[in-house]
Amino acid sequence: MGSTNTAKVDRYKNNFLKEVEENVEEGDWVRMCMQCGVCAGSCPLGPHWDHPPQEIFMMIRAGKRDEVLASDSMWMCTSCYNCIVRCPRELPITHIMHGLANYAHRLGVAHQENPTRRFAQMFWNNVTKTGRANELKISLGLYFMDGFMNGIKKSLAMKKIGIGMFMTGRLDPFGLVQGRGCKGSGDIDKMLKKAFEIEDHRKGYNS
Amino acid sequence: MAEVVATNETIVVVGGGISGMTAALEAAECGKDVVLIEKNPSLGGRVAQLYKYFPKLCRPTCGQEINQRRLKVNPRIKVLTMAEVEAVSGQAGDYSITVNQSPRFVNEKCTACGACSSAVTSEIANPFDYNLSKTKAAYLPFDMAYPQQYVIDPSIVGTEEGEKAKAACSVGAIDLEMEAETINLKAGAIIWATGWKPYDAGNIQPYGYDRFLNVVTSVEFERMMDPKGPTAGKLVRPSDGAEAKSIAFIQCAGSRDRNHLTHCSRICCMATLKQTTYLTEQFGEQSEAEATIYYIDIRAIDRFEEFYNRVQEDEKVSFVKSKVAYIAEDKASGNPILHGVDTEGYNRYAAEHDLVVLAIGMEPSVDINALTSEISTDASGFIQLDEENGAFFGAGCSTNPLDVNRAVQSATAAALRAIQVVNQISRAEAA
Amino acid sequence: MADEKKIAAYICRGCELGARLDTDQLANIAQREGKARVVQQHDFLCSEEGVQLIRNDIDNEGVTHAVVAACSRRAKTAAFSLEDVAVIRTNLREGVIWAQPDSEENREITQEMADDYVRMGCAEARFVTRPAANSEAGSSKIILVVGGGISGMTAAQEISKAGYSVILVEKQGQLGGWAGRLWKRTPGKEPFADPEDTKIAQMVQSIEEDDRISVHLNATVGRTSGAPGQFSVDISTASGSTVTENAGAIIQASGFENFDASQLPEMGFGKSPNVVDQAGLELLAKEADGKRIKRPSDGKEVESVVFVQCAGQRSDKEGELSYCSGHCCNTSIKQAMYFKDANPEIETAIIYNDLRTPGNGEDFYRNAQRKRVTFTKGEVSSVETGGSDLEVRFKDLILDEVTSLSADLVVLATGQVPNSGVDVEAELEAETAENDGNQAGSKQEESLSVSVAVESILNLDYRQGADLPHLQHGFSDSHFICFPYESRRTGIYACGPVRRPMDIAQATEDATGAALKAIQAAENAALGRAAHPRSGDLSFPSFRKEGCTQCKRCTVECPFGAINEDDAGYPLFNEGRCRRCGTCMGSCPVRVISFENYSIDTVGQQLKSVDVPDEFEEKPRILVLACENDAYPALDMAARNGNHYSAYVRVIPVRCLGSVNDIWVKDALNCGYDGIVLMGCKKGDDYQCHFVKGSEMAHYRMSKIDDTLQQLQLEAERVSTLEVEITDIRRAPQLLNDFVDQINEIGLSPFRF
Missing domain, CATH: 1.10.1060.10 (Alpha-helical ferredoxin)
Incomplete structure (x- = not known):
């Protein structure tokens, strides 16, 4: 842009x-x-x-x-x-x-460096892919954002919560390879595309 | 009670503060008949509650003495105290006014000797000190009270205390049977000098006036300096009575704020600058006492700039261009901690002070539209000068937030506007 | 004189007076020493029956002077305001029994105090006459208004609406003044959002059509003489003709001039035609007539404009204005809207330090922001005029950086300079300095430079100069917060920006107020009544010419310029201008000036009537001359609050310390008083004296009394001049007690006999 x-x-x-x-x-x-x-x-x-x-x-x-x-x-x-x-x-x-x-x-x-922005981008990419947030991928992505060693440290620090989420079914361990999607993910793409169009039009990006 | 003769050539002035007194006196000294109506037991209004004036730092009661003397020798002015206007009808040159007068339980025979007050022990909250102190239930509202007549609080009427007061009076001035009265007046013109009231500081949630003892308003601060006031003239903290040597003044407390009052109250900057001088007066030149003013713009308009310069030269006073975001309280010390950002160059602060004074905004004391719907006001409820208002004229702070000088000018102007109306009537009647 | 008089004394026993004092003894003293021919006691004198008792004596016994020995003159004033007779209030309640502790050991000295006050009251009565109004009062009710700007026009219209006639004098060829040169004005009504029409044209038209207003254009006031009710005014026109008119009172609405922006070379004024002041911008806006404003240099439509607030104002630089002119923030906002309303695309920036839009101005400010006027808190250092665009250099105080803005046009918000004529006090000072042999030195030079080449507005034919005295910075304002229309030239009232920087809204209000005061002055002058602060007083000074030494002190010291000098150098009193303060009486070394109810004798005989105990009694006597405006009420209220003071003092209220004549002090010393205290208001720059200079004069005169004391071989500490405030209910008694202690240390006066 x-x-x-x-x-x-x-x-x-x-x-x-x-x-x-x-x-x-x-x-x-x-x-x-x-x-x-x-x-x-x-x-x-x-x-x-x-x-x-x-x-x-x-x-x-x-x-x-x-x-x-x-x-x-x-x-x-x-x-x-x-x-x-x-x-x-x-x-x-x-x-x-x-x-x-x-x-x-x-x-x-x-x-570029602001973690909030990077996390926001990560979340967007994640959620728009399947229409559903993949908690494991987001978490790991966030933890390893600043390098491998930092990622290990942060993951270990969050271990307890991670296990807790897993036990209550809030974290899918297979999400790393294949997360759950939702029905009709093509429709989500369409919806997002339309939303972009509307916003672009409203803010004059097309002109 | 007293006979009041009023005709359509009479000017009725509502409100006996400095604006109302001025309007009444100026009109009467032009030879007009005036009825002055005041809801409190004495004339003087908010000015009488001030410790000093800016920028001369002189005493408000000094001018009041002169005005009272003018009043005492002028038979053209009839004063009704403890009286409030209930209804107004009619039009320019022909108004009918209904006035309700509450019983004082003390008649004109009173010599203000004070025997009744000595006789009773009951106390009531003292409105003259914004209820921060107590006064006897038989009381003279303040030293300069006019009429110089005591008041018996209704709470002791019908009690033993009331009878004690009555028994103590050797001149038969106490009349516990006195009842509220309705007085109907005619008037050619009405001057509405009902003044202002301080904005309710409790509404400004982040400043915690309703939660923190050591956050007070500027009007309360004035009373603290009075030797007969709630703290006997000492600048001490309400929480523990310790000397308040580090005082924060927060400007625009309620004013210039769409959440509260949209107008600028005009006087608060100067009032605060004045109040910083109280620290030196109280603690001396050499003390470590210090004042910090948190402001958006210092509005020391026209020649008041001089006073601003003088205060700026005082090393003990500092200025921070910032609207304070919120106040927290240090639980152990009771110290208010002010949080905010100095916008000149962006400096964040968490400043601990002994006492916070909110430079509280001014709003009209009476909602005129509740009384009569035909009066043109601005969005804040201040009365505008408008031909549609007939011979109903605002004077002083009922028309705008004004300092004393401007309020008196406004009242003098209002007196002329009223005179124009009654002169027209007398000319018409003469013709 | 005493023959026609019949003095009666009425002694009240109410409010514990009867219990605390031997009133029979007081009655005796009134009769024997005070020569009262009727003496009555009453248990409740201020009651209807009590007053009726006095009334009966007036009607049946021919009483002419009533000495009311009861409470302070500040109490029960209405009850004891008896027509036809002179009433003397002797203050036994606040002045004696409340000022003293109620104890057995104090009983004797308290009684002595009361005895003396009764003697004093009767003595005063012997020398007082109930004043009859001056028979030579003028009765003109026409009001002269000088200045035909918005203030003067408003005053004229409001006076006319009240049914009085007006003479309106304007030096220009048309009415309107600065307001007439505005494209629009700042809004005066809800919603305070947009510039409004000035309506000057309609105003001018209605004045021209008004039968009660006669307008003199291209005219100035060549000479003003006389007094309220009978001013005589020469109106000179540009054509050279002069007409003389009578007027009852005068309003001076001579307005202001704009600060000379060429004094600000760093701001580019004069270097580029595209740098204008606010008045210059109004001209451009008038030319544009609602269309796009063009820049003067090349007629290009302005696309960007920067307003520089406080240009040459709020400044400590030599030659610039130290004050703020109050209106300029709103004016710049209004002018920025001229651009935005013509085309919202025009870039408008206002660089300010404190944005001052009081009251509803806040709405105007908000609406300017809504219209995309940009506000920047900053300090402008210079305007560079070198390039095709102007470059405004400033420090952005929020972003804390030095930066600049380029613009087609720059508007400087310069201030108002009062058009107040001659600085009469500086002139008078210079004159005094000359007479004193040029001691004043630098101060004199300074003041002379101020008064050079200034044209008088009123050309008053007054001993004390041609115009209203100035306050700071040349404004003709009142010094008093409670009394904005207090004027030091009776019957002449300033209004509008000549007395204080202001905008149209305030000037309109101010002019209306001044209109009332002028009408009031004319009405009261016709009745021979004093103007504020002794409103309604019918007394006026008279003088015995044969004793006068032409020393000129009264003519110079009168705070109100009421006294002129005739060709022979004798004082010429103008009663209508007099405010009855008595400063002239205090100044007169040969004591030839007096009022019917206030004279050297009314006070002198009081102090002489006091019974000074012989030296063996060890009871000092202290005379206190207390200003009735502040010191006397303070002592009253002190007593009410139980703040006692020495029973050895005898207090006499005076109209003003300025009225205190040396002779009273000398007489008191000769009578054996041990000390004398003058108690008055604050002097100095922030003086609180209601008569301007009274307190100052008293200090000055008392500093000279040291010589007298030396001659009498008395200690200088025996005479003291003290400043008190009305609120000094603790301090005032303390000061008196301290003084008595000091006298006790020095020892009693050797002059007792």
Whole structure:
């Protein structure tokens, strides 16, 4: 999608705020921020971000396109909604953050190393394959994300839970070779394709 | 009770705070007849509850003394206290007003000698101190109370305490049989000077006003400085009575917030800047006492900027551009811990203070539309100047969140608008 | 004079007075020493029967002066407000029995205190006359309004609506002022969302059609003389003709000038035509008439605009404004909307430090954001004009970085400079310094440079200068928070931005208030009644010319410029301008100035009537001259709260410390008082004196009294001037007690006999 990215830059002539408003879910709320910072202080994951939401909004207004889209901030949102509840301007901050993440991802410029993003991608790939989440594959994929030795360590640490899940039938040991699918997986592909079409159309990706 | 003569050339002023007093006095000093209606037992309103004014740091009662003197010598003003407007009907130049007057149980004979108060032992929550202290059930609301007349709280009427108070009065001023009265007034114009009330701080959930003892509002903080106030003039923490030497002021507590009040309450920045000077007054120049102001924008408008500069020069006062996200309490010490982010350069803080003062927002004290539906108000319920309102004029903080100076200007303007109406009537009658 | 008088004394026994004091003795003193020809005691004097008792004596016995020895003058005021007679309140309750502990050992000195107060009350009565209003009061009810901007026009219309006539003087060729040059105004009504029509054209039209308003265009005030009720005003027109009009009161709505943006070269003003101030932008918007605004340099439609807030304001730089002009944030928001409303694609950025949109301005701010006006918290360092686009350099305070924005047009939000005429106090200071042999030095130079080349607005023919005195930064404002229309030139009220930076909404409200005050001043002047703060007072100063030495102290020291000088240098009193503070009386070294009910004698005879015990009794006597506005109420309330003070003090309320004449202090020392305390309001920059300079004057005069003390070989500590506040209900008694202790240490006065 690199070419889409370039096209966007050209089309919005450095007006990143406008680009966000037109392409990011709830993006037209960004202009309403008055920089009070209550969202930044309300976020339970706040200490772990590059930029708190209000700063991201200011960066958008200042046209810092590359920095914003490559930021890990929006990937850190856990949807606790503290920021939305407290925002004196009623900005749907949680939604904007997710919208920004989604947009960066679509443009192919999203933060590469962020584990949340990688996990999200992994989950997507996994669930869209058969229409059902393969717990074992997701877990192992997640554990071994940062290399083999780390993977072993994490798996051992999670051993008890894994066994527990297995005993209660929540984890299929054969999933590694062949997970359970669902009926009519072709229909799922169709559904997803249609969903993509609708979203692309709505956000103007086709034009 | 007292005879009140009012005609369609009378101006009725509702609310006896500084705006109402001003409107009444200015109109009367132009030769107009005025009836001033106040729901509390005394005039003075919220201004009387303030410790000091910004930016001069002078005493509100100083001006009140002058206004009371003007009132005492002006026979054109009739004051009704403990009275509330129940209904208004009619139109410009011809209003009928129904007023309910609660019994004071003390008549005009009262010399304010204080014998009744000495005689009783019952106490009631003291509204003058926002119920943070107690006062005798036979009481003079405050030193500067006008009318200078005691009040018997209804709770002791019909009890032995009530009889004790009555027996103590040598001039027969206590009348325990007094009953509520309905008074019907005519008026040519009505000035609505019902003022403001502090926003309910309990609604601002993250700040824990209803949970943490050491979170107070700015109006309560004012009362704490009064030597006769709830803490006898000491800046001490409600939780343990320890001196509050590290005080956080949170701006826009309720204001500029779509979850609470959408308007800016205008005065709170200046009120906080003023209140930081109380620390030096209380603990001295050399003390380690410190104030931290958490703000979005410091709105020290026009010449008030000077005062802002002065406070900025005080090393003991620091400014953090941040709307505090939430307050937690350290269970052991009772210290409030403020969490948030300084947006200037992005610095996260968890700041522990002795006391938090919420610079609480202002809202109209009376919902005018509940009384009469035809009055034009803004979205916050403040009365607008509108021809559709006939001869019904807002004055002071019933029209907008205003500082004292602007409120008095507004009241003076309202007095003229009312005079224009009654002058028209008198001209018409003369013709 | 005493012949026509019939003094009666009424002694109340209520409120424990009867139990605590020997009232028979008080009655005796009133009769024998006080020369009261009727003396009555009553158990409840403020009751209907009690007052009727006095009333009967007035009607049947011909009583002209009633000494009411009961509670403080602050209590039961209405009950004892008797028409036709002079009423003297002797304060036995708050002033004596409440101020003293109820104990056997105190009984004697408490009684002595009460005895003295009765003597003092009777002595005062002998020298007081119930004032009759000045018979020479003027009766013009026409109001002169100077300035035809929104403030002046509003004042004129509101006055007319109340049924009074107006003379409106405008120096330009048309009405409207700055407001008339605006494309639109900030909204004044719900929903506070969009710029609104100024409606100036309709306003001008209705003023022109108003029979009660006569308009003088291209006109200035050449000379103003007289007093409320009888101002005489020369109105000069550009053509050279002059008409003289009478006016009862004056409203000064002379507005403001925009801060000269060429003083901000770093902001590119003057270097590029594309850098304008807010007034300049209004011009461009008017030209555009709702269409796209074009940039001045080449007529290109503006595609990007940056607003720089606080340009030359809130600044500590020399020559710039230290204050905030209050309206400019909303004005920039409004102007940004001019662009957005014409075309939403235009990039508009507002760079601010604190965004100041009080009250409903918050709605306006939100709506600007909704319209995609960008707000950036930052500090602008410069505007570069070199390239084809302008480059605004600033520090982004949120992102904490130095950056820049390019724009077709830059708007500087510069502030309001009051158009307040001559700085009369600086002139007067310079004059005084000259008279004193140029000691003032640097201060004088500073003030002179301020007053150079400034045209007067009112050209007052007043001894104290041609215009209203200024507050800080040249604004003609009131100094008082509770009394925004307090004016130091009686009957002349400033409104609009000349008194404080403000927007249209506030100016409209302000002008309406000023209109009331002007009407009120004219009405009361006609009745000979004083204006605030002694509203309704009918007394006025008179002076004995034969004793006058033409020293000019009264003319210079009057805080209200009420006294002029005639050709021979004698004071010329303008009663209508007088506020009855008595500062002139206090200033007069030969004591020729007095009021009917307040004079050298009414106080002097009181202090002399006190029975000073002989030196062996070891009972000091301290005279306290307490300002009736704050110090006296503080002592009253102290007593009510049981905060006692020494029984050796004798308190006399004075109208203002400024009215205290040296002679009272000297007389007191000669009578054997051991110490004298002047208790008044705070002086200095944040003065709380209701009469401006009274407290200041008292301090100054008392500093000079040291010479007298030296001559009498008395210690300087015997005279003290103290500042108290009305809330000092603990401190004020403490100060008095400390003073008595100090006197006891020094020892009693050697002047007792």
